[in-house]
Amino acid sequence: MTTYEGSCHCGAVKISFEGEIDTAMVCNCSHCRRKGYMLTFMPADALKVESADGALSSYKFHKKVIDHTFCKTCGCATHGWGEMNGNKMAAVNLRCIPALDIDAIAIQKVDGASF
Numbered sequence: 001m002t003t004y005e006g007s008c009h010c011g012a013v014k015i016s017f018e019g020e021i022d023t024a025m026v027c028n029c030s031h032c033r034r035k036g037y038m039l040t041f042m043p044a045d046a047l048k049v050e051s052a053d054g055a056l057s058s059y060k061f062h063k064k065v066i067d068h069t070f071c072k073t074c075g076c077a078t079h080g081w082g083e084m085n086g087n088k089m090a091a092v093n094l095r096c097i098p099a100l101d102i103d104a105i106a107i108q109k110v111d112g113a114s115f
């Protein structure tokens, strides 16, 4: 198991989790394409988030069931929260993990634009 540590650009938000990352989901929907997300998913309790009080804001759209959190200071979207088959899930933006070689990760394309 590898411990992955990520953060927003200004450092107000820090995330960490354990696992092995070899693939990332890239989606072409109106939101993901704008933010350039490269995502991996895990149960919500597997993701640790450290942030100063009030550092995070959230963007919700469409059905408003996904919490797209981002740092209020630098705007980076490190992670989000949602639900999959009744389970609370976390989505992590792999672009916010500096030690990860994102060019070595297999991309799994999702056609979110057609959903």
Ligand SMILES: [Zn+2]
Binding pocket: 008, 009, 010, 011, 012, 013, 071, 072, 073, 074, 075, 076
């Ligand atoms: Zn920040």
